[in-house]
Amino acid sequence: GDSVTQMEGPVTLSEEAFLTINCTYTATGYPSLFWYVQYPGEGLQLLLKATKADDKGSNKGFEATYRKETTSFHLEKGSVQVSDSAVYFCALGDMRFGAGTRLTVKP
Amino acid sequence: ETGVTQTPRHLVMGMTNKKSLKCEQHLGHNAMYWYKQSAKKPLELMFVYNFKEQTENNSVPSRFSPECPNSSHLFLHLHTLQPEDSALYLCASSQDQARGYEQYFGPGTRLTVT
Numbered sequence: 001g002d003s004v005t006q007m008e009g010p011v012t013l014s015e016e017a018f019l020t021i022n023c024t025y026t027a028t029g030y031p032s033l034f035w036y037v038q039y040p041g042e043g044l045q046l047l048l049k050a051t052k053a054d055d056k057g058s059n060k061g062f063e064a065t066y067r068k069e070t071t072s073f074h075l076e077k078g079s080v081q082v083s084d085s086a087v088y089f090c091a092l093g094d095m096r097f098g099a100g101t102r103l104t105v106k107p
Numbered sequence: 108e109t110g111v112t113q114t115p116r117h118l119v120m121g122m123t124n125k126k127s128l129k130c131e132q133h134l135g136h137n138a139m140y141w142y143k144q145s146a147k148k149p150l151e152l153m154f155v156y157n158f159k160e161q162t163e164n165n166s167v168p169s170r171f172s173p174e175c176p177n178s179s180h181l182f183l184h185l186h187t188l189q190p191e192d193s194a195l196y197l198c199a200s201s202q203d204q205a206r207g208y209e210q211y212f213g214p215g216t217r218l219t220v221t
Contacts, residue, residue, distance in 0.1 A: 032207040043111070043148075044199050044214030051207055089150065092207035095140065099149040 002027040006090045006098030013080055013105050021075040021101045023090035033057075033066055033092035034104045038100070039086045039091075047075075047088070047107040110134065113198050113213035121221055122188060126142040128216045131200030136211070139181040142171060144215070145194035147165040156181060157204040188220045 007022040025033065032051045048057030053068035062077045069082040072091060082105045090098040111132045121124050132139065141153040155163035156175040170192075172184040181198055195217050199210040 012137050043214045046209045049209055096152040
């Protein structure tokens with residue numbers, strides 16, 4: 001069946017460091033792909049999405065490209081901030097979520 | 108109010124109690140979802156309603172009973188829960204259940220079963 005595998009955390013970075021969180025998927029067809037973010041004490045909120053191969057989703061400096069050939073949707077940001085500290089979830093369009101990756105950014 | 112709201116935000120209940128969680132969305136969406144989030148497991152989909160009809164029950168024990176009286180409201184009725192049911196229960200909505208629509212989440216209800 002369809003599934004999502006994402007890099008386990010926690011991840012700790014210094015401010016202005018480069019971030020990559022890996023996400024790979026197994027799916028029939030070509031599902032939409034999402035990254036959600038969950039800040040402490042809150043529900044999840046959409047960070048970015050891509051609906052077809054080679055699409056690049058971007059928001060708040062974060063980017064992810066839908067790679068059909070490698071079945072991946074890795075999340076990247078060039079320079080993280082303390083305010084980016086949160087849990088990040090990769091998800092398929094059929095409501096399957098990865099385990100979540102906790103990111104902590106230190107000043 | 109806007110978005111997806113959930114009440115109560117925190118709930119402590121004994122194993123013999125009966126309680127209900129409420130979710131309301133003000134987005135005009137047609138699909139609503141219940142998820143369970145616990146420290147030990149990834150986000151688990153519990154139930155899906157699309158246009159008020161239940162379309163998915165992800166092998167959830169019968170001590171959890173959902174109700175969707177209309178497209179804007181979703182309830183989760185709880186009875187004779189177990190301590191391992193303690194978790195954050197998240198409600199979400201989307202335009203409909205079709206793939207490609209992002210979900211909008213509420214802040215969750217933190218449930219503790221004693």
